[in-house]
Amino acid sequence: MSEDKLYPLNVSELIEHARNNERIARTLFEIEVEVMNLSDCAAFFDRLTDMVRERFALDDVWLVLSNIEANARLAETLREQGALNTILTVATVDLLRLVENRREPVLVDELARYRQLIPPTSRDRLGSLAILPLVMDDRIVGAMILGTRDRERYQPGMEFFFLHQLAVKVSIGFSSVWAREQLRLLATRDALTGLRNRRDLDLALPQELSRARRYGQPLSLLFMDCDDFKQINDTHGHDCGDAYLRFLARIFISLLREDDSVFRYAGDEFVVVLPNQTYSAAQAIAERMEAHLQQVPFSWRQKALVASISYGIASTSQANWLNAEDMLRHADQKLYALKRERKAAL
Template structure:
């Protein structure tokens, strides 16, 4: 029996689409960082399927939101991402099935990046997941109102979303391993090994350009008391509370790291001792105004500190800079105990 021509055309078209999907999958499968993964993905889809507008909508509460915000310094990627609250996203995408629309498109405005200023006629939204959890969608739009007309078959969009979700799982796993290699797993700050490499670099740079450099060594006073009184989970919250405060109050060029246990360090490039002391005053004022509250517990965070600078007599290397700040911190702690 002869196969009707319209079925042959449809089979041929589906084969062509499948081939393009496979090419896209092969193209992104070996990429293991968010920036390159999403840039390549969006470019490949737009190129192979002649899509005028393609972008991502990412749920702000999702596990990949911060990583994408961190790498959206890339102008191409920044213009192709819209961040949306989980509540709003779910109100638009009521299940994990693709959505097609060619009317009332302003309803979907929260899913669109600010850079999408041209009028569109139809829209396709394909939800993507990470390890089974909804994290956002990959969206396509065209000026043609019929291209993504509601009612047409969305099985190919579902295939696309599934392939993207699987590849995203690989990228995320690799990014997490890379993050843990450089960061403290509890606080998210740089770990000691990375801090020491950065300090070496900053000391060399300060010497080369004859610029100032200061280092602050911080110790969490009575941290053991919090652990003994409230338990280790509250102790972990206290460490994160301190880390977040240091991160939020530092300048962009300053480096904060967890040195060990309840000890932290702050590298302040182009900073003399008096300015470093001002930073400490700001930190203390912040903790004075913002105690740690957790359930029935209320703790006023107290820190001891030591400041060293490349301008100190006898300080010529990163190890001497660190040793001097450490020594000053223990002096400060001993003085407080005497008082």
């Protein structure tokens, strides 16, 4: 999308200029209509960047997000939803410095200063950029960047009326889709740990079981709880108990693949869904979690508390489950069987 400098035009050039502006305005409207109806974050950003790149014959279009907490959650959501297009994260102070804390587009034909805003694969092949700040709640939270090999397409000092319009529309869409995503997170995330909640498990597990059947792949799950949670709460207080659960959530996430999902089921109970994993693989994962918790104790007010968990496993590699509820119930029963065995062995 290029916009020419102002210079004297004859009548035919004025007509062509007006037609070109009309085409740009119509294209912006078409983009707005299509992407504003998308409620899924990944679909919104993928479709938006694809349309801008295609409609305006650009070489690259990507998003840059500042490293504020809300954007970290957004980036995680986009990964979960399988966003296909490039999304970079940079320090907020660096982003504001590079866009000079301006709410209007920044046109760049000397790219060296802006390298950290450019995907590594594009740094040596682009000639100019248009950086469109994204504004949400009256602050700059990111940018959509248009890249082209043509060094003369975007130059400082050029008129950028339509680019500014695009930036405003994208910011409005960004705010809207993020607000919807926040509502979704409130419904599907556990407020204490940030993990997916039981309601989300009730939706996700039947889908995973159906997918496993359809593609003939194994599916396993772990039902886990903390052996000493009541004692921790009684001895050190509920603040310690809450911190302990958040600690466990971080450990579980760090030890799992991107395709795996961990849910807070209730209280100190967690469920881990393991697509394409057999019973023996699930067993190995559970044992790895136990070993890691033994090696990395939970620290509370300069005290080291060794976390202990028990688990039960259900897997399609051992039984043909009729539904997700039966699979989950079996894992729960195996959990309590293991706890009884361990208690009897003491």
